[in-house]
Amino acid sequence: MARTTGSTSVETGxxxxxxxxxxxxxxGYAAVSMRQIAAETGVQVGALxxxxxDKQSLLFDLLSDHMDxxxxxxxxxxxxxxxxxxxxxxxxxxxxxxxxxxDAVFIAYMELRNLTPENFMQVESQRRAYEARLEEILRRGKxxxxxxxxxxxxxxxxxxxxxxxxxxxxxxxxxLSQAEVEDIYWDMTRRLVDA
Amino acid sequence: MARTTGSTSVETGxxxxxxxxxxxxxxGYAAVSMRQIAAETGVQVGALxxxxxDKQSLLFDLLSDHMDxxxxxxxxxxxxxxxxxxxxxxxxxxxxxxxxxxDAVFIAYMELRNLTPENFMQVESQRRAYEARLEEILRRGKxxxxxxxxxxxxxxxxxxxxxxxxxxxxxxxxxLSQAEVEDIYWDMTRRLVDA
DNA sequence: GTCTATATCCGGATAGAC
DNA sequence: GTCTATCCGGATATAGAC
Numbered sequence: 001m002a003r004t005t006g007s008t009s010v011e012t013g014x015x016x017x018x019x020x021x022x023x024x025x026x027x028g029y030a031a032v033s034m035r036q037i038a039a040e041t042g043v044q045v046g047a048l049x050x051x052x053x054d055k056q057s058l059l060f061d062l063l064s065d066h067m068d069x070x071x072x073x074x075x076x077x078x079x080x081x082x083x084x085x086x087x088x089x090x091x092x093x094x095x096x097x098x099x100x101x102x103d104a105v106f107i108a109y110m111e112l113r114n115l116t117p118e119n120f121m122q123v124e125s126q127r128r129a130y131e132a133r134l135e136e137i138l139r140r141g142k143x144x145x146x147x148x149x150x151x152x153x154x155x156x157x158x159x160x161x162x163x164x165x166x167x168x169x170x171x172x173x174x175x176l177s178q179a180e181v182e183d184i185y186w187d188m189t190r191r192l193v194d195a
Numbered sequence: 196m197a198r199t200t201g202s203t204s205v206e207t208g209x210x211x212x213x214x215x216x217x218x219x220x221x222x223g224y225a226a227v228s229m230r231q232i233a234a235e236t237g238v239q240v241g242a243l244x245x246x247x248x249d250k251q252s253l254l255f256d257l258l259s260d261h262m263d264x265x266x267x268x269x270x271x272x273x274x275x276x277x278x279x280x281x282x283x284x285x286x287x288x289x290x291x292x293x294x295x296x297x298d299a300v301f302i303a304y305m306e307l308r309n310l311t312p313e314n315f316m317q318v319e320s321q322r323r324a325y326e327a328r329l330e331e332i333l334r335r336g337k338x339x340x341x342x343x344x345x346x347x348x349x350x351x352x353x354x355x356x357x358x359x360x361x362x363x364x365x366x367x368x369x370x371l372s373q374a375e376v377e378d379i380y381w382d383m384t385r386r387l388v389d390a
Numbered sequence: 391g392t393c394t395a396t397a398t399c400c401g402g403a404t405a406g407a408c
Numbered sequence: 409g410t411c412t413a414t415c416c417g418g419a420t421a422t423a424g425a426c
Binding site: 238 | 391392393394395
């Protein structure tokens with residue numbers, strides 16, 4: 001189906017990526033076929049290969065670009081010098097950014113094992129760079145005596161797990177609004193480090 | 196390869212399940228073939244079907260039995276009447292139980308989407324029953340004024356996410372021992388509810 | 391209960407016309 | 409850039425001998 005005239009390479013490429021993100025999130029990378037992706041994109045199978053070299057590259061690009069976007073978005077946030085305020089800013093940013101892209105977030109941590117070892121290492125290092133930002137905040141808070149952090153690395157992992165877990169159940173039409181969830185989670189995060 | 200004499204149905208069935216858990220955890224349900232499972236089990240493909248009706252049933256049985264075992268193990272734990280002590284007991288139980296079966300835990304929350312809708316509903320209800328135990332503790336702690344819990348449901352989900360996240364990185368040979376991790380996570384959990 | 395062999399289908403990826 | 413047609417390997421599951 002779907003328009004063969006008027007379509008540019010960029011547009012089809014975008015539709016392909018959106019289709020892949022949606023399908024991978026719902027069924028998992030390994031369970032989704034290139035035929036399904038083609039159908040969702042609105043082209044025939046062969047045409048996909050004008051926009052990606054193979055299925056693995058498609059997954060890698062989605063994950064790697066997601067991490068790039070996440071880092072770039074965090075860089076736009078002005079993190080206050082005060083560690084507690086910085087932690088609040090980080091918490092709210094993380095929740096909001098993830099709430100806006102549930103599918104991309106979901107595959108970013110569910111499909112890591114379907115990357116080739118080289119691709120996995122690359123994405124892992126991007127993820128560590130992101131976590132390092134949080135670790136730095138916790139380290140400053142601990143050094144300044146305004147947070148109780150027994151172990152910076154563990155607190156970092158705990159907070160990330162805590163916050164990212166929201167994406168597994170949050171629905172905009174649910175009992176709580178995004179803003180309410182954000183407030184409650186910031187409250188819990190703050191208490192977790194005793195700030 | 197593999198003994199055809201001296202093997203009983205039960206033994207092969209156990210080996211099959213162990214092989215499946217290990218492979219599913221490493222590569223994901225959809226990415227693992229029955230051939231691989233057969234090789235790891237030490238039998239030929241056809242023999243697998245004496246012990247499971249199909250691949251989907253195999254996954255379902257693993258997940259459902261895991262949830263049953265988890266509930267049964269929790270039932271063995273004597274939860275103190277005091278909510279804070281009960282939360283500590285729950286936290287330590289959860290960490291220890293999950294640390295002992297990293298593979299089973301991993302697939303129990305990674306492979307939910309590969310269940311058929313009916314099977315998914317069944318396992319989901321088992322999972323909710325487990326979470327209800329934690330919710331009850333938090334509800335009592337809040338009612339008794341010994342915990343600060345803005346929202347019981349969210350605190351429950353947050354704590355589960357926090358604790359279960361440990362399985363994604365914990366290795367016995369790592370920087371911290373199981374006991375150290377347990378203490379630090381109980382400390383963070385306690386602070387999270389301000390107990 | 392396990393084996394070998396096979397039916398049947400679906401997967402990723404490519405070739406070549408338009 | 410997209411289409412149709414196809415190669416080819418590997419998937420689940422079954423049949424029938426031992």
